[in-house]
Amino acid sequence: MSSDSTIARSLLSRRHWLGQVSTTSLLCLGQVGCQRAVPEPDGGWPTPEEMRFPGKVPLGVVNSRPPCLETPWRYFRTDFTPNEACYVPWHLQMLPTAVDLQSWRLRIGGEVAQTQEYSLQDLRDLEPVEIAAVNQCSGNSRKFAAPRVPGAQWKNGAMGNARWTGVPLRVLLEEAGLKASAVEVTFRGLDRGGIQSVPDFVRSLSVDFVKQSDAIVAYAMNGEPLPILNGFPVRLVLPGWYATWWIKALTDINVVAKPFTGYWMEKAYRIPATPNGVETPDNLATDTVPINRMNVRSFFTFPNQNANVAANRSCELEGIAFDGGSGIRQVEISTDAGKTWQAAKLGTDHGRYSFRRWRYEWTPSLGQHALLVRATNNEGEVQPLEAGWNHAGYMRNVVEPLALTAS
Ligand SMILES: Nc1nc2c(c(=O)[nH]1)N[C@H]1C(S)=C(S)[C@@H](COP(=O)(O)O)O[C@H]1N2
Numbered sequence: 309m310s311s312d313s314t315i316a317r318s319l320l321s322r323r324h325w326l327g328q329v330s331t332t333s334l335l336c337l338g339q340v341g342c343q344r345a346v347p348e349p350d351g352g353w354p355t356p357e358e359m360r361f362p363g364k365v366p367l368g369v370v371n372s373r374p375p376c377l378e379t380p381w382r383y384f385r386t387d388f389t390p391n392e393a394c395y396v397p398w399h400l401q402m403l404p405t406a407v408d409l410q411s412w413r414l415r416i417g418g419e420v421a422q423t424q425e426y427s428l429q430d431l432r433d434l435e436p437v438e439i440a441a442v443n444q445c446s447g448n449s450r451k452f453a454a455p456r457v458p459g460a461q462w463k464n465g466a467m468g469n470a471r472w473t474g475v476p477l478r479v480l481l482e483e484a485g486l487k488a489s490a491v492e493v494t495f496r497g498l499d500r501g502g503i504q505s506v507p508d509f510v511r512s513l514s515v516d517f518v519k520q521s522d523a524i525v526a527y528a529m530n531g532e533p534l535p536i537l538n539g540f541p542v543r544l545v546l547p548g549w550y551a552t553w554w555i556k557a558l559t560d561i562n563v564v565a566k567p568f569t570g571y572w573m574e575k576a577y578r579i580p581a582t583p584n585g586v587e588t589p590d591n592l593a594t595d596t597v598p599i600n601r602m603n604v605r606s607f608f609t610f611p612n613q614n615a616n617v618a619a620n621r622s623c624e625l626e627g628i629a630f631d632g633g634s635g636i637r638q639v640e641i642s643t644d645a646g647k648t649w650q651a652a653k654l655g656t657d658h659g660r661y662s663f664r665r666w667r668y669e670w671t672p673s674l675g676q677h678a679l680l681v682r683a684t685n686n687e688g689e690v691q692p693l694e695a696g697w698n699h700a701g702y703m704r705n706v707v708e709p710l711a712l713t714a715s
């Protein structure tokens with residue numbers, strides 16, 4: 309199978325890709341709930357230019373070549389992030405803009421008894437599983453790292469929650485039959501660097517891990533085909549783990565007899581082997597491991613940062629929390645800079661890998677308020693009050709503040 313025919317050159321020829329450019333304006337929606345003026349919600353940071361890409365609502369442009377597009381904050385008020393608003397990063401310049409399903413196949417080869425090739429229909433004919441899981445970039449919130457670090461300068465919008473439907477990876481590997489020599493499984497998509505020296509985006513997992521993981525090869529996202537920018541026709545979904553593992557436009561699963569040592573495993577996406585992946589700029593860790601499970605996080609999603617709310621009237625705060633798959637035990641709010649904490653009410657449980665919504669009734673007094681939200685997962689892991697740092701801005705999970713004025 310030749311996948312190269314499906315890759316358009318010069319992907320971001322603007323005429324081909326960019327339908328509509330919208331300049332973000334300050335929307336005044338009047339009073340919504342307890343919140344009065346509603347500037348474009350963006351965590352209190354300047355709103356980036358938003359652009360419309362194929363299959364997408366206008367998204368915040370973090371990089372344009374290749375596209376790194378951020379979900380605007382207003383889309384986090386629902387349990388599941390709409391597909392057309394889900395953030396998008398790509399590493400390589402040449403990414404699929406169309407896939408011919410007649411010739412497209414998912415190939416499983418290497419250290420297997422029988423190489424397998426699946427069409428999309430073949431995959432759909434297998435017993436499906438569905439799982440709600442957060443898709444979060446390792447570098448979500450990197451822009452807030454201090455000192456600043458290189459990499460796409462994401463604010464908090466490099467995350468989303470979806471129901472993923474597909475086939476357990478385990479089942480596909482069983483069909484192929486792992487040889488005794490099998491040590492790792494590598495994953496590669498249709499995207500290419502365009503020049504020889506740029507290594508393909510290949511990631512690997514150990515056979516032992518894959519055998520007991522909830523990984524799926526997903527062909528549907530929130531009940532619909534994946535948007536092309538989110539990995540049509542199929543992608544790997546590794547619930548609870550950072551999305552760098554969630555290879556998009558997956559075509560090659562190759563089982564290997566030796567640990568894989570490609571650039572994207574050996575050089576990139578490694579974290580210090582310290583608690584929460586923390587190191588200091590003047591003492592960088594020498595002992596590193598591949599980034600893996602997500603740590604626990606929570607956010608305010610309403611009211612917006614710096615909103616003006618009605619004093620002495622009940623105001624319902626809203627937000628989300630998630631972790632790497634143990635599930636959220638509790639979410640707490642502090643209105644006194646962390647001296648005391650009160651439990652928020654947790655919303656519908658869509659499973660331990662999903663966003664968990666929370667609400668909190670609060671009656672503000674007249675004046676300025678600085679609120680905090682922190683989550684604890686079922687393993688007792690709690691968000692830190694001070695931000696940790698590492699060289700690549702991975703795994704930020706500091707307690708998030710919300711500034712409000714009540715008048
Ligand atoms: N083939 C391919 N898959 C990929 C990537 C890529 O560059 N190429 N980027 C990864 C990274 S770093 C992230 S954060 C997720 C993002 O998935 P999304 O675009 O659906 O949000 O895709 C992952 N899968």
Ligand SMILES: [Mo]
Pocket residue numbers: 397444445446447551552
């Ligand atoms: Mo990422």
